Amino acid sequence: MSAAFTPTRAEAAIETTAAWLLGVLWILPLAYAVWTAFHPSEFSARFVLTAPLTLENFAKAWDAAPFARYFFNSFALVTMVLAAQLVLCTLAAYAFARFEFWGKDAAFLLVLVQLMIMPDVLIVENYTTMARLGILDSIPAIGLPYMASAFGIFLLRQTFKSVPRELDEAARVEGASPLQVLVKVYVPLARPTYLAFGLVSVSHHWNNFLWPLIVTNSVTSRPVTVGLQVFSSGDQGIDWSIITAATLMTSAPLLIGFLLFQRQFVQSFMRAGIR
Amino acid sequence: MKRGSAHVTGWLLLLPAAALLALFTHFPVAATLWHSFFATPKGGRAAPFVGLDNYRVMVADEVFWRSMVNNLWFALGTIPVSIALALIMALWVNGKMRGRTWLRMAFFTPTVLPMIAVANIWMFFYTPQYGLLEKLTSLFGIASHNWLGSESTALICVIVVAIWKEAGFFMIFYLAALQQISPSLGEAAALEGASRGYYFRRIVFPLLMPTTLFVLVNAVINSFRLVDHIVVMTKGGPNNATSLLLFHIYQVGFNFWDSAYAAALSMVLLAILALVAVGQFVFLDKRIHYQ
Amino acid sequence: MKAFTIGNALRSIAAGFALAAMGALAQTEVTFYYPVAVGGPITKTIDQMSADFEKENPGIKVKPIYAGTYQETIVKSLTAHKSGTPPTTAILLSTDMFTLIDEDAIVPFDDLATSADDKAWIKSFFPAFMANSQTGGKTWGIPFQRSTIVLYWNKELFKEAGLDPDKAPANWKEMVEYAQKLTRRDASGNATQWGVQVPSSGFPYWLFQGFTTPNGVELMNAAGTETYFDKPEVIEALAYWVDLGRKHKVMNIGVIEWGTTPKDFFEKKAAMIWTTTGNLTNVKNNAKFDFGVAMLPAAKRRGSPTGGGNFYVFKKATKEQQAAAVKFAKWMTTPERAAQWGMDTGYVAVRPDAWETARMKEYVKGFPVAAVARDQLQYSVAELSTHDNQRVTKALNDGLQAALTGAKTPEQAMKDAQAEATRILKSAR
Numbered sequence: 001m002s003a004a005f006t007p008t009r010a011e012a013a014i015e016t017t018a019a020w021l022l023g024v025l026w027i028l029p030l031a032y033a034v035w036t037a038f039h040p041s042e043f044s045a046r047f048v049l050t051a052p053l054t055l056e057n058f059a060k061a062w063d064a065a066p067f068a069r070y071f072f073n074s075f076a077l078v079t080m081v082l083a084a085q086l087v088l089c090t091l092a093a094y095a096f097a098r099f100e101f102w103g104k105d106a107a108f109l110l111v112l113v114q115l116m117i118m119p120d121v122l123i124v125e126n127y128t129t130m131a132r133l134g135i136l137d138s139i140p141a142i143g144l145p146y147m148a149s150a151f152g153i154f155l156l157r158q159t160f161k162s163v164p165r166e167l168d169e170a171a172r173v174e175g176a177s178p179l180q181v182l183v184k185v186y187v188p189l190a191r192p193t194y195l196a197f198g199l200v201s202v203s204h205h206w207n208n209f210l211w212p213l214i215v216t217n218s219v220t221s222r223p224v225t226v227g228l229q230v231f232s233s234g235d236q237g238i239d240w241s242i243i244t245a246a247t248l249m250t251s252a253p254l255l256i257g258f259l260l261f262q263r264q265f266v267q268s269f270m271r272a273g274i275r
Numbered sequence: 276m277k278r279g280s281a282h283v284t285g286w287l288l289l290l291p292a293a294a295l296l297a298l299f300t301h302f303p304v305a306a307t308l309w310h311s312f313f314a315t316p317k318g319g320r321a322a323p324f325v326g327l328d329n330y331r332v333m334v335a336d337e338v339f340w341r342s343m344v345n346n347l348w349f350a351l352g353t354i355p356v357s358i359a360l361a362l363i364m365a366l367w368v369n370g371k372m373r374g375r376t377w378l379r380m381a382f383f384t385p386t387v388l389p390m391i392a393v394a395n396i397w398m399f400f401y402t403p404q405y406g407l408l409e410k411l412t413s414l415f416g417i418a419s420h421n422w423l424g425s426e427s428t429a430l431i432c433v434i435v436v437a438i439w440k441e442a443g444f445f446m447i448f449y450l451a452a453l454q455q456i457s458p459s460l461g462e463a464a465a466l467e468g469a470s471r472g473y474y475f476r477r478i479v480f481p482l483l484m485p486t487t488l489f490v491l492v493n494a495v496i497n498s499f500r501l502v503d504h505i506v507v508m509t510k511g512g513p514n515n516a517t518s519l520l521l522f523h524i525y526q527v528g529f530n531f532w533d534s535a536y537a538a539a540l541s542m543v544l545l546a547i548l549a550l551v552a553v554g555q556f557v558f559l560d561k562r563i564h565y566q
Numbered sequence: 567m568k569a570f571t572i573g574n575a576l577r578s579i580a581a582g583f584a585l586a587a588m589g590a591l592a593q594t595e596v597t598f599y600y601p602v603a604v605g606g607p608i609t610k611t612i613d614q615m616s617a618d619f620e621k622e623n624p625g626i627k628v629k630p631i632y633a634g635t636y637q638e639t640i641v642k643s644l645t646a647h648k649s650g651t652p653p654t655t656a657i658l659l660s661t662d663m664f665t666l667i668d669e670d671a672i673v674p675f676d677d678l679a680t681s682a683d684d685k686a687w688i689k690s691f692f693p694a695f696m697a698n699s700q701t702g703g704k705t706w707g708i709p710f711q712r713s714t715i716v717l718y719w720n721k722e723l724f725k726e727a728g729l730d731p732d733k734a735p736a737n738w739k740e741m742v743e744y745a746q747k748l749t750r751r752d753a754s755g756n757a758t759q760w761g762v763q764v765p766s767s768g769f770p771y772w773l774f775q776g777f778t779t780p781n782g783v784e785l786m787n788a789a790g791t792e793t794y795f796d797k798p799e800v801i802e803a804l805a806y807w808v809d810l811g812r813k814h815k816v817m818n819i820g821v822i823e824w825g826t827t828p829k830d831f832f833e834k835k836a837a838m839i840w841t842t843t844g845n846l847t848n849v850k851n852n853a854k855f856d857f858g859v860a861m862l863p864a865a866k867r868r869g870s871p872t873g874g875g876n877f878y879v880f881k882k883a884t885k886e887q888q889a890a891a892v893k894f895a896k897w898m899t900t901p902e903r904a905a906q907w908g909m910d911t912g913y914v915a916v917r918p919d920a921w922e923t924a925r926m927k928e929y930v931k932g933f934p935v936a937a938v939a940r941d942q943l944q945y946s947v948a949e950l951s952t953h954d955n956q957r958v959t960k961a962l963n964d965g966l967q968a969a970l971t972g973a974k975t976p977e978q979a980m981k982d983a984q985a986e987a988t989r990i991l992k993s994a995r
Binding site for chain 2: 005007015016019020022023024026027028029030032033036087088089091092094095096099100101102104107110111113114115116117118119120121122123124125126127128129144145147148150153178203206207209210213214225228229232240243244247248250251254255257258259262265266270271
């Protein structure tokens with residue numbers, strides 16, 4: 001709220017207390033998970049402050065399933081998807097921003113369809129398509145439906161549209177082809193947008209679950225979210241200490257990245273939301 | 276540049292993205308509609324045309340109706356609350372409150388966690404007898420309860436998990452919008468003797484309408500799109516009390532292998548999403564203030 | 567029909583090069599999906615067994631792939647089968663037999679195991695386990711990790727409650743009586759310790775058979791085409807289960823989570839639990855008190871369903887792969903290995919002669935409760951299995967959960983479930 005309104009001391013105290021309370025409530029489940037993961041099984045349900053810390057839950061979890069491979073798969077997946085998205089969305093956004101071509105408006109509307117109807121809800125048909133292409137149970141199969149991101153096209157189109165035409169024309173005068181103009185003029189100016197989109201995309205695809213669950217079968221293509229689910233499936237005797245350890249391991253990359261680069265993360269998501 | 280080549284270049288640039296979009300978005304939508312009019316192929320024989328049969332089965336399917344009702348309650352439960360919380364959080368974090376960096380971290384952290392990690396943590400939280408929730412409620416003298424295991428409370432539990440995950444995400448968008456509001460507006464209002472409440476109600480909130488719309492649409496789509504936590508926590512139970520539409524589609528398509536019926540169910544989901552899109556463009560666009 | 571796809575074409579070319587490169591060293595690869603349904607380092611054990619098999623059989627390479635729960639493993643196997651590249655073999659629920667046959671996914675062992683030695687091997691398993699493995703005169707599955715439901719009880723808590731710590735409840739009446747003595751509540755009336763805990767999440771129909779079998783009734787016919795959910799004895803059994811929570815108040819109401827039940831036992835939140843014998847090693851390692859294992863309490867008779875997984879061999883694998891898979895299955899189910907698997911996990915060693923091996927005899931002498939599940943086999947019946955199994959069991963599961971949460975009366979729940987099952991089975995024909 002505006003700094004022009006200074007609340008009374010009582011108001012400030014109440015608000016601060018309420019905010020802090022909500023903050024504590026909000027971080028509580030995660031804190032609970034951290035507690036359980038770092039203490040032995042016997043203390044998973046008890047809060048003895050002097051309980052010994054241990055890393056053995058993480059060791060057990062790591063041993064119990066091929067998490068190293070799962071991490072590699074997830075990493076490969078988000079990298080592949082982001083790289084493809086950056087290229088495809090840049091080209092498409094450039095087309096929409098700076099070129100007049102037949103059916104441009106209709107095409108743009110069709111692109112916007114994907115904002116509403118995401119691949120996540122088309123699992124049945126996309127699964128059949130992957131089967132027909134013969135690439136089921138592979139990392140590309142997870143990533144392909146997402147590589148043309150309507151969200152990315154939308155964001156970049158917006159950004160490209162705001163680039164001053166003079167820069168474009170100046171480069172043109174020097175004899176640059178359209179692609180060269182794109183690479184030399186537009187892309188550098190859109191760097192903040194790329195960063196924003198990149199973080200959103202990596203976040204989303206690292207955390208994706210249902211589609212990878214359906215499309216992958218073997219350890220060589222399973223991302224870490226599916227690995228976690230397979231690992232903690234309830235048929236086994238559930239040991240919460242090990243499961244929370246595995247859960248934290250799965251979330252660690254994004255979580256640590258977020259904690260270290262909070263401002264950038266927040267700015268990125270903020271920028272991604274500015275329409 | 277020659278006009279003709281602009282068309283060609285434009286389309287060439289668009290082609291790769293357009294091809295993938297066509298293959299994985301537009302084609303599946305059409306294919307879903309097509310397949311919903313046939314029966315599922317079994318063994319070697321091809322799929323016979325059955326017209327509206329799948330839809331007739333759907334109308335008689337109790338689990339489908341339960342899933343729809345649940346999804347609506349789920350949407351009604353998560354959307355207003357998470358948006359309201361997001362707005363409040365953004366207002367707090369944007370102001371001069373002490374410890375607001377920490378608050379921002381606390382509110383946003385659930386967003387970077389995978390939904391299934393969230394679901395596992397909360398399942399532990401809800402465990403009867405020694406889960407954290409039980410410990411907290413017993414402190415307040417509330418009776419012990421099997422939260423996820425009873426039909427009356429399971430859906431609410433799942434709604435709480437979704438709110439926890441989403442509110443921080445929406446907070447960020449409100450934060451962005453709040454920072455765009457010129458401080459001179461606040462100063463002018465204060466000079467005119469307006470109260471904080473008045474300033475918020477009459478000036479800030481209307482200015483936030485575009486963000487609210489954006490967040491609203493996102494929230495509606497998410498309430499139909501996100502079922503990871505159902506898969507982990509309840510598998511739709513007890514007795515379908517937490518079955519949502521996409522989860523039912525997943526069960527029918529990939530547990531029962533009835534792909535034709537799954538296609539019919541998917542059509543319902545697509546129709547709902549299409550309605551949301553139309554609603555966004557036609558109705559809500561008219562009522563927003565633009566600066 | 568395998569479609570001509572880019573993927574397949576590339577795979578064929580790659581396979582061709584690979585074959586050429588390997589030259590004369592022909593290796594048959596056996597991919598093997600397996601689930602883990604009980605606690606413990608099962609993955610390591612399976613990997614070790616596969617490595618040992620490869621040492622003795624140099625021409626065969628076994629690729630064990632951990633696929634999650636039974637539910638997830640069948641989904642993955644059918645997914646793989648439908649896309650043309652099934653695993654060579656998999657351990658799937660014995661109840662998945664009809665589904666696999668309907669999908670034309672598996673071959674009967676009689677076609678592959680043709681020598682006299684092989685035929686003797688097929689006959690060497692406990693008959694109770696073969697009930698879910700054979701139909702139409704053919705053997706479709708070979709028992710590997712099989713179980714029955716048993717009752718674990720906390721001897722310490724029994725002593726505290728004034729009960730004889732060495733005597734488990736023998737019938738339904740006693741179970742209620744004991745449980746009433748074992749249920750403890752705190753000052754505000756909340757239960758700190760439940761007398762008995764029977765889980766009902768995930769697959770309540772299996773636990774339910776632990777009530778219907780003692781009540782003298784079966785849930786389906788052997789051909790898997792009819793169900794009997796609304797028979798009076800079935801409704802009676804469900805009423806007893808529901809009453810444990812609602813009338814006698816010795817069990818938590820609502821749906822009780824399967825996965826956390828052993829932990830509840832370790833934490834002394836439940837004095838008696840019903841769970842698979844497959845959790846025996848898990849309980850042995852984690853219960854810090856003296857515990858007992860007993861057959862399920864009788865009503866009209868003793869009884870339990872069998873449970874667990876069989877080996878299946880997939881149709882779309884090559885003939886060499888199928889033969890290798892049969893070899894692997896035989897190797898994994900020799901008396902010694904069946905005994906070892908039983909000792910490592912708590913599953914019931916699947917053949918009588920495994921119990922006669924020296925190591926097993928010694929193990930049972932030192933740990934007599936290991937034989938309880940085996941002794942229960944004579945009273946055991948087939949697990950619920952029909953055509954379109956997933957849908958039919960879901961209908962029953964939903965009904966059971968509805969009764970346990972109080973949404974429907976036991977009678978209404980079972981009548982509705984029967985109606986749904988009949989509808990499903992009719993359209994499956």
